[in-house]
Amino acid sequence: MLTTDQKGAIAETAVAHAAVKLGLGVSRPVNEGERYDLILDLRPRLIRLQVKWARRRGDVVAVRSQSARRTREGLLTRGYSSQDIDALAAYCPDIDRCFYLPASLVEGRRHFHLRLAQPRNGQRAGILWAAQFDFAQIDWAYPEGCLGAIAQLEERLRGTQEVAGSSPASSTSTSPADIATIGSHEFRNHFGYHLEQAAAGHSVVITRHGTPYAELGPPGRADVGLSATVAA
Numbered sequence: 001m002l003t004t005d006q007k008g009a010i011a012e013t014a015v016a017h018a019a020v021k022l023g024l025g026v027s028r029p030v031n032e033g034e035r036y037d038l039i040l041d042l043r044p045r046l047i048r049l050q051v052k053w054a055r056r057r058g059d060v061v062a063v064r065s066q067s068a069r070r071t072r073e074g075l076l077t078r079g080y081s082s083q084d085i086d087a088l089a090a091y092c093p094d095i096d097r098c099f100y101l102p103a104s105l106v107e108g109r110r111h112f113h114l115r116l117a118q119p120r121n122g123q124r125a126g127i128l129w130a131a132q133f134d135f136a137q138i139d140w141a142y143p144e145g146c147l148g149a150i151a152q153l154e155e156r157l158r159g160t161q162e163v164a165g166s167s168p169a170s171s172t173s174t175s176p177a178d179i180a181t182i183g184s185h186e187f188r189n190h191f192g193y194h195l196e197q198a199a200a201g202h203s204v205v206i207t208r209h210g211t212p213y214a215e216l217g218p219p220g221r222a223d224v225g226l227s228a229t230v231a232a
Contacts, residue, residue: 056094
């Protein structure tokens with residue numbers, strides 16, 4: 001059975017190999033204790049990369065986006081912020097693939113499920129598709145582009161502030177294309193992300209067993225806000 005250190009070494013080697021095959025420069029920090037494991041050279045941009053070992057769980061790749069160490073008080077876990085790293089890379093030995101997750105997505109979250117196949121319940125909203133973050137699919141001229149609509153925020157906090165300050169909240173319009181539908185389980189697990197999406201002008205309908213139950217929208221709108229209805 002592999003130790004944690006062995007898994008880390010294998011993951012770092014696999015990510016470095018994937019990066020080199022794509023023509024990217026790879027370096028390692030000289031001193032210990034940094035929160036990043038590798039540095040990608042995109043020429044001229046440098047990316048501080050934290051590397052994780054991931055496992056396949058059925059149709060998803062489970063990625064842990066936190067560190068853990070034992071202290072005198074017990075096990076201490078800590079997440080990552082954009083001040084610590086620029087991105088997180090994960091290697092899944094079960095499928096021998098590497099994935100790239102920008103810090104703006106990682107920040108504030110302790111784990112991810114990257115989906116390999118369509119869920120059986122037909123859910124489409126709120127899904128992180130593994131193919132979207134595959135190393136081989138990233139446009140390395142603009143790696144944040146893998147986030148799609150999330151990339152519009154660039155950084156969660158700054159994006160929310162800019163959108164909120166760009167125009168009066170009441171003047172923001174919401175089209176049907178801006179309204180996503182997600183299950184209550186997804187909403188509960190990723191509440192912070194959906195809250196920030198609402199602050200940025202997007203709306204989401206939360207369902208229970210396929211029935212619309214609540215709606216979360218941007219502030220200041222008379223027709224879209226936080227409401228809840230329970231089916232009889």
